[in-house]
Amino acid sequence: MKTKKLHKNLFLGLGILLIAGMSSCGSAEKAVSTKAQGEELIEVYCTGPDYQSDKNNFRASAIGESLDQMVSKKKAGTNARAELATLIQSTIKGTIDNYVNSTELNNVEQVEERFEGLTREVINQQLNNIKVICEKQTKTGENKYKTYIAMEMSSKDLEEAINQKLSQDDKLKVDYDYEKFKETFNAEMQKLEAQQRGF
Numbered sequence: 104m105k106t107k108k109l110h111k112n113l114f115l116g117l118g119i120l121l122i123a124g125m126s127s128c129g130s131a132e133k134a135v136s137t138k139a140q141g142e143e144l145i146e147v148y149c150t151g152p153d154y155q156s157d158k159n160n161f162r163a164s165a166i167g168e169s170l171d172q173m174v175s176k177k178k179a180g181t182n183a184r185a186e187l188a189t190l191i192q193s194t195i196k197g198t199i200d201n202y203v204n205s206t207e208l209n210n211v212e213q214v215e216e217r218f219e220g221l222t223r224e225v226i227n228q229q230l231n232n233i234k235v236i237c238e239k240q241t242k243t244g245e246n247k248y249k250t251y252i253a254m255e256m257s258s259k260d261l262e263e264a265i266n267q268k269l270s271q272d273d274k275l276k277v278d279y280d281y282e283k284f285k286e287t288f289n290a291e292m293q294k295l296e297a298q299q300r301g302f
Contacts, residue, residue: 148251149237155299156190158292161261162236163187164253172240175248180235183254188230191261194291195222202287206280217274225264229256258292 149164156162163186167178199218203211237253269279
């Protein structure tokens with residue numbers, strides 16, 4: 104009777120070991136096949152849908168790497184600002200082109216140049232008012248610091264600052280239509296959001 108029970112327990116134990124061994128073999132095979140393809144999942148901080156531009160905010164993410172922690176942070180900030188500036192300038196250029204084309208103005212080229220000059224000034228000023236919305240630092244295997252950063256600027260603040268500048272300009276204020284400009288700017292912001300979301 105004892106021998107029968109011993110055999111039964113031994114058989115049960117072997118069965119469990121065999122199942123455990125098979126399942127661990129399966130996961131090892133999966134890991135090997137993924138590595139064999141040269142793929143490794145990495146996490147990029149401060150990116151994704153929450154850090155993309157939408158109709159209310161311009162947003163940009165960047166990475167900075169250095170052996171010095173502060174230099175890494177500075178690099179990331181500079182890269183994000185540059186990305187943000189490019190995004191804003193492109194949107195404002197589209198706004199000005201569409202606004203000028205939809206109005207009946209004399210000396211269109213001159214007006215466009217004036218608009219671009221004034222808005223460039225405003226953009227440069229507003230780039231001092233950007234907000235850091237995400238910042239993370241890591242240290243790599245090579246003892247380098249890596250800073251991930253995301254920044255944003257309110258489109259409403261920018262639009263208001265541009266309006267103030269344009270409406271005070273003697274050469275433009277006669278022909279300048281704020282409501283039309285605002286409508287054109289909002290349309291460009293919606294276009295930007297659609298591009299960023301991949302619609």
